[in-house]
Amino acid sequence: MTDRGFLSWPFFEERHRELASALEEWCEKNIHDAHAADADEACRSLVTELGRAGFLKLTVGDADRRPDVRSLALSRETLARHHGLADFAFAMQGLGSGAISLFGTIEQKREWLPRVASGEAIAAFAMTEPECGSDAANMATSAMRDGNEWVIVGEKTLISNGGIADFYVTFARTGEGEGARGLSAFIVPAEAVSVEERIETIAPHPLARLKYDNVRIPANAIIGEPGEGFRIGMETLNLFRVTVGAAALGFARRALDEALVFARDRRLGSATLADNAVTQAKLADMALAVDASALLIYRAAWQQDVGGADHRRAAAMAKLHATEAAQKVIDDAVQMHGGAGVTRGVKVEELYREIRALRIYEGASEVQRQIIAKDLLKEARQ
Incomplete structure (x- = not known):
């Protein structure tokens, strides 16, 4: 049911569309609720499985090239839509080794990055x-x-x-x-x-x-x-900041999917919840928020990959909007589910718990607003 039309946007190349299809197929076969039983064991298992499947190679650079942000963002969106821990396992391999990918010596890269990419070492x-x-x-x-x-x-x-x-x-x-x-x-x-x-x-x-x-x-x-540590840390966070927004987008897409199914199937007398005008307006707002986030995220990812102008503002906008919008989309999905929405084991309840931290880590929303405003003011003074 998930909308895949965004893959035709001009931000992507054919290799990105192939990645999205391959990872989607892998998720459907390999991600299941058992991964949530024990967080430590689940993450170890997911790192091993993602490494064996070759997807962790995306999280590390090589001697000549930094990680492709569009590939990272697509991967995080897809994984998050299926399960929060799968996204976490993938993302932390990239963030944990990012400073080595960007600034490490040849020897450091040779020692650590192949082990991260294979899932042998957790970063x-x-x-x-x-x-x-x-x-x-x-x-x-x-x-x-x-x-x-x-x-x-x-x-x-x-x-x-x-x-x-x-x-x-x-x-x-x-x-x-x-x-x-x-x-x-x-x-x-x-x-x-x-x-x-x-x-x-x-x-x-x-x-x-x-x-x-x-x-x-x-x-x-x-x-x-x-x-050089502060610069190294900030450059690493900046590289992965857009992908935090992508994970939020994945959570939001899943919440919208769950809301659509629930509204379609929930009976209200002779009609369904989906027949209600208030429900339809809510679904429209959720879809609007999802598409706006996707446009900001993949624009910023494209800017980071292509290079050129300073992309910090675009990255901050993408992370800020996507995480804040996802919180609202998921909250609306919970509200639409009624009592079921706050029942443990229901997907929207899980998403409600998963999304909250994304507005805090790797630069809280308040910090992203400062980055955006300072960049705007800098331009205004020129």
Whole structure:
């Protein structure tokens, strides 16, 4: 039932349409409710299966090319429409290894990216701290050079894949300057880090608080140069920001599909819920929100792949609109379902829990508004 007409839009090439068809077929055969039984085991299994099927290759770059954002966005939309954990497993492989794909040395890429792409190694992105969420420039975790090693001390929290990752791309203060100018990025093996707490959320995903207790790593574990960590982190987040919107789009499309089926089949006397004018208006608004999000997302993804002008505003707009709109679409679908909409085990109830975090992570909605406004004001002053 899902509308696939958007694949004919000029943002896509034939390889993107082939990917969408192949991944759709894979999802129908391989994603099932058992994946939700235990989040840790489900994510490990999904990473293995996605790697075996070859889809995780999309999440990493190679020596000459960064990941294709249109492919990432299409994949996340498709996976999210089928199951939130499948999207999570795919996305975290990309975000966790993104700094290596974009800024790693040839040796770092050769060591880690094939393992990420095959599903052999689970990746994680460790930036957030207990006292430092969106304001990454003020993180407290520190790294000091000691001969041929770096020594890392500090704590990270709300780290996706925390507790199941094989390595953490970790951001720490190295002191080249104040604020954002004094941060660096490192590849830290999981066995060097202590998992202090597993964090439960309304939509179960592997999350943890990590402790770095004088963690020693080789000098060549740094990504890029000392002091480049903030730029590396922001470029990595910017690469994947559009794909967060794509995941929200997948959730919204599924909610619309569920609402259409429910409205069509729900009897109200001699008519159906779909015959009601209020229901029809609601469905129209939901479809409008979905298409608007898709246009913003795939425009921004195309801009990132093609290059040229600064695309941060387009990425921020895509992430902001898609996540906020998806929240409303899913809420409307829950309302349309009535009591069933808040019953555990019903798909729209699952979607309601899944969507909420997307308005927060990888740049909260408030941060996206700041990015958009500052870019507009910068242009206005020129």
